[in-house]
Amino acid sequence: xxxxxxxxxxxxxxxxxxxxxxxxxxxxxxxxxxxxxxxxxxxxxxxxxxxxxxxxxxxxxxxxxxxxxxxxxxxxxxxxxxxxxxxxxxxxxxxxxxxxxxxxxxxxxxxxxxxxxxxxxxxxxxxxxxxxxxxxxxxxxxxxxxxxxxxxxxxxxxxxxxxxxxxxxxxxxxxxxxxxxxxxxxxxxxxxxxxxxxxxxxxxxxxxxxxxxxxxxxxxxxxxxxxxxxxxxxxxxxxxxxxxxxxxxxxxxxxxxxxxxxxxxxxxxxxxxxxxxxxxxxxxxxxxxxxxxxxxxxxxxxxxxxxxxx
Numbered sequence: 019x020x021x022x023x024x025x026x027x028x029x030x031x032x033x034x035x036x037x038x039x040x041x042x043x044x045x046x047x048x049x050x051x052x053x054x055x056x057x058x059x060x061x062x063x064x065x066x067x068x069x070x071x072x073x074x075x076x077x078x079x080x081x082x083x084x085x086x087x088x089x090x091x092x093x094x095x096x097x098x099x100x101x102x103x104x105x106x107x108x109x110x111x112x113x114x115x116x117x118x119x120x121x122x123x124x125x126x127x128x129x130x131x132x133x134x135x136x137x138x139x140x141x142x143x144x145x146x147x148x149x150x151x152x153x154x155x156x157x158x159x160x161x162x163x164x165x166x167x168x169x170x171x172x173x174x175x176x177x178x179x180x181x182x183x184x185x186x187x188x189x190x191x192x193x194x195x196x197x198x199x200x201x202x203x204x205x206x207x208x209x210x211x212x213x214x215x216x217x218x219x220x221x222x223x224x225x226x227x228x229x230x231x232x233x234x235x236x237x238x239x240x241x242x243x244x245x246x247x248x249x250x251x252x253x254x255x256x257x258x259x260x261x262x263x264x265x266x267x268x269x270x271x272x273x274x275x276x277x278x279x280x281x282x283x284x285x286x287x288x289x290x291x292x293x294x295x296x297x298x299x300x301x302x303x304x305x306x307x308x309x310x311x312x313x314x315x316x317x318x319x320x321x322x323x324x325x326x327x328x
Contacts (some may be wrong), residue, residue: 028052031269032312033283040261040273046262046314050284053302053309054092058249059172060304061252062149064105064113072294072302073113074309075102077172080119085309087295100124101166101173104149104206104252104290114158116147118166118173122224123147123158123188136160136186138193146172146185149206149252152180156190158232159197161204161218185218197236198229206252206290210274211259211319217242219263220230226250227264228270243276252290252304257319264299266289269303270311271289284310 029049030101036042039183053072054060062075062082072089073095082105096102101119105209106115114135122137135145135158151159163183166173184323185198185207198204198218205219209231216229218238224245229236248266255261259274268283269291286306294300296319303310 023301030285035281035283036279037281038277040280041271042278044271044280044316045310046312046316048311050266050303050310053090054083055203055306055308056092057083057304058308059306060309061289062104062105062115063292063294063300063302063304063309064107065292065300066107066110066111066113067294070307072292073105074302074304075099075105075115076213077101077103077118082115101146103147103165103166103172104160106150106152107190108152108155108158109156114150114152116150116160118148121166121173123150123160133257135192136188138197139180139186139194139196143158145178145180145183148204149208151207153209157206159185159216160188161185161207162203163203163205163221165203169219185236189234195233195234195273198239200239206250206255206264208255208261210255211257217253217255217261220245221249221251224249226253226261242306243272243278245270246278254291254293255319256293258296259319260316262291262316264290264303268305269301282312 057076058078064073072085082095082099084095100117102115104116123135125133145162145164148161166177184196187197202222205221207218226242227239228242229239251264253263261272263270266287271280288305291303301312
């Protein structure tokens with residue numbers, strides 16, 4: 019089913035805030051485009067070069083949507099979706115999703131069937147998987163705050179069975195392990211270019227932490243950057259190692275040294291973002307009810323198959 023576009027702001031001027039000359043070197047369109055404006059709370063954008071589309075989640079409406087790059091049409095990809103939140107495309111082109119409602123991490127296979135990758139730690143159900151990334155060794159890393167079980171708005175109200183909200187790793191053989199257990203509510207995550215470090219958002223604490231990756235473990239976890247506009251949500255890393263973060267006022271861009279170098283301001287609270295397009299230089303942004311797009315000279319990296327374009 020194709021959904022009629024309800025765009026009220028098809029194009030607005032790109033409001034950039036340059037805080038450092040390093041951000042001034044990033045060029046792009048003078049405007050950002052509104053690709054869709056009919057959601058309730060949009061999340062989890064993932065670009066598929068094979069399908070030439072953007073998959074994203076409309077969590078409270080319990081559906082996943084698909085924006086077609088060729089036609090510009092938006093259609094229902096899956097409904098119900100299990101209140102899916104974050105998504106990523108793995109290195110073989112399969113979709114990996116965090117199902118808040120089902121309290122699982124699932125993979126959509128080539129034939130459309132779904133494989134559950136993680137649902138329990140021991141005998142206890144996961145809280146509600148939130149965001150996910152893939153490592154080049156084939157392992158899947160995800161965060162597990164309780165947003166999908168605190169009410170019926172983004173999932174199903176239920177008791178938390180685990181002793182906290184953790185960051186997890188699913189090994190290629192399917193073994194699930196806790197890699198960080200000192201978070202309030204972990205959210206977005208992204209590997210550095212060399213995959214030697216992992217950035218993880220702790221939303222209520224209003225900061226991004228950076229860990230060293232030691233094989234199957236995380237070490238350290240110092241604060242990489244604080245949020246000066248509400249709270250952080252999803253994050254991504256570009257081909258220069260810069261960190262792009264979703265905030266309440268738009269997208270913030272950090273140099274690898276932790277300096278906030280610039281902002282892209284938007285009219286809605288931003289939840290998540292990803293790079294895509296044929297050259298990996300189109301920034302797709304989910305923001306409350308809308309999906310925005312900004313064509314830029316920055317190029318995405320370290321986001322699995324979809325964004326390892328060069």
